[in-house]
Amino acid sequence: MxxxxxxxxxxxxxxxxxxxxxxxxxxxxxxxxxxxxxxxxxxxxxxxxxxxxxxxxxxxxxxxxxxxxxxxxxxxxxxxxxxxxxxxxxxxxxxxKMNYGLLTTARFEEGKDLWMLSTGTGLAPFMSILYELETWENYENIILVYSVREAQELAYMEAIQGFKDHEYFGAFAHKFKFLPVVTREKFDGALDKRIPVLLENGELEKNLGINLDPNRSRIMICGNPQMVDDTRAWFTDHDYTVSRRSKPGHLALENLW
Ligand SMILES: Cc1cc2nc3c(=O)[nH]c(=O)nc-3n(C[C@H](O)[C@H](O)[C@H](O)COP(=O)(O)OP(=O)(O)OC[C@H]3O[C@@H](n4cnc5c(N)ncnc54)[C@H](O)[C@@H]3O)c2cc1C
Ligand SMILES: NC(=O)c1ccc[n+]([C@@H]2O[C@H](COP(=O)([O-])OP(=O)(O)OC[C@H]3O[C@@H](n4cnc5c(N)ncnc54)[C@H](OP(=O)(O)O)[C@@H]3O)[C@@H](O)[C@H]2O)c1
Missing domain, CATH: 2.40.30.10 (Translation factors)
Known part of the structure; x- marks a missing residue:
């Protein structure tokens, strides 16, 4: 070639x-x-x-x-x-022409709740995953957490909020929970602490109204490399394992730089 x-x-x-x-x-x-x-x-x-x-x-x-x-x-x-x-x-x-990457739901087996945790442009792969009908069919709960510095950086709000009225996904909208996080200013409806802090103090689960549980939860993390590291560390300290090619686990990760 x-x-x-x-x-x-x-x-x-x-x-x-x-x-x-x-x-x-x-x-x-x-x-x-x-x-x-x-x-x-x-x-x-x-x-x-x-x-x-x-x-x-x-x-x-x-x-x-x-x-x-x-x-x-x-x-x-x-x-x-x-x-x-x-x-x-x-x-x-x-x-x-080649496609790349392992941040796909195929990394998991037998999950019931799909958690997608992102910072900044780390939202991108999760939009594509949310546009796929299989995602909505395969999971009982679909959680999207999106952390940015300032509220003006919350992109794709119309698309995210539009899933509930969507022609195909609307029927599954009861499964979807979205939580914006804005860390450098106050913003109505958003939490204001970093994702690992929200995990540790229980605010994330409390605000979403759903509990993390290694038997059910499958976690995808994408964005700032330090966020990915800190968030992975929280999960691995709580009995979650990283998915490997040979051994599916609970976590799939991607660093953006
Ligand atoms: C698997 C993968 C997927 C990626 N997907 C995206 C994506 O969807 N959108 C996107 O904008 N970038 C994405 N990136 C990052 C992208 O490849 C480049 O790094 C980015 O476009 C900046 O390129 P640059 O040459 O201008 O600066 P670079 O020299 O590549 O980066 C300079 C610095 O900018 C910062 N930086 C780089 N990318 C980002 C970012 N996305 N958000 C915040 N700070 C950043 C870091 O501090 C980095 O050290 C991805 C990277 C990887 C590895
Ligand atoms: N966004 C801006 O206004 C701005 C302005 C000028 C330059 N830049 C440049 O743009 C890049 C950053 O872009 P960005 O704002 O998309 O990315 P970012 O710095 O990764 O911030 C995005 C979100 O990730 C959070 N975050 C950062 N580190 C984390 C960690 N270890 N654990 C958990 N959460 C973490 C941030 O919280 P915190 O707010 O707590 O960090 C913020 O909510 C940098 O290169 C920066 O120099 C950005």
Whole structure:
């Protein structure tokens, strides 16, 4: 296979700005592009000298959508995102044809409650998982926790709150519990402490009205690497195990950097 065969050049069709440092974009989708909800793509941007900078990006869109959607931070002076943020509708982004990643519900066996714990753009893979009918069918309770610094950074609120009236998922809406966490300002309806603190002091379970239990709970964690480490540590101290390829457990994790 030649180098060119490893990726396709896709076109930006839509850009949504959520906050000064946060936006989403849609790309055309190569018809052969396959992925499992929760997986990530490798995206490339051609630099001024002709070389390509590649970065991992969790896929927000559903496996059945005709487009690919991604949710991005803008890192000041970041090699990739400072260029990405300059692009407009009609510009090209390269997408590797391979799909990647193990943050999928296939990592688990026999769970009843699916807990998805995210910070920042770590929300992305969970949107894709929530767009999948199987997720709603397979679990009795589906919990999404989404932690950001400031309320203006809570992206995808319309989509998240819209699941209850959704054409297909609405019938399962009683299963869904959403808890926003805003850590650097007060915001109505949101908790204000970091996820591991909320686990330790019991506030998370109390606010969601559901108990964690290794026999039922399957936990996905995505976002800030320190959050992933601290949250994993809380769970492993409480009899949960990390899923391995050879041995399914209770936890599936992904660091964004
Ligand atoms: C499996 C995987 C999935 C990813 N999915 C996404 C995604 O869906 N959306 C996304 O924006 N990024 C995602 N990332 C991060 C992404 O690959 C890049 O790091 C990011 O686009 C910044 O690139 P950069 O070259 O501008 O800065 P980099 O040089 O890559 O990063 C510079 C610094 O910026 C900070 N940083 C990087 N990414 C983030 C982030 N997402 N949120 C907050 N701070 C960050 C870190 O402090 C990092 O050290 C993912 C990374 C991995 C490994
Ligand atoms: N978001 C902004 O306003 C802003 C502004 C300028 C630059 N940046 C840059 O953007 C990047 C950060 O983006 P971000 O705000 O999406 O990511 P972030 O710093 O990871 O914060 C997102 C959420 O994760 C929480 N968090 C951080 N560390 C945690 C841990 N160890 N355990 C549990 N929760 C934890 C944060 O809580 P805490 O609030 O308690 O940290 C916040 O609620 C950095 O590179 C930063 O320099 C961001």
């Amino acid at each position: 030649s180098k060119e065969d490893k990726y396709t050049a896709e076109t930006i069709t839509e850009i949504t700005t959520w906050a000064p440092n946060l936006f989403s974009f849609k790309l055309t989708r190569y018809s052969g592009y396959r992925f499992v909800p929760g997986q990530f793509s490798r995206l490339g941007i051609k630099k001024e000298d002709g070389s390509i900078v590649w970065r991992a990006y969790s896929i927000v869109s559903a496996s059945y959508d005709e487009f690919l959607e991604y949710f991005s931070i803008v890192v000041p002076d970041g090699e990739f995102t400072s260029r990405l943020a300059q692009l407009e509708v009609g510009d090209k982004v390269l997408v590797e």
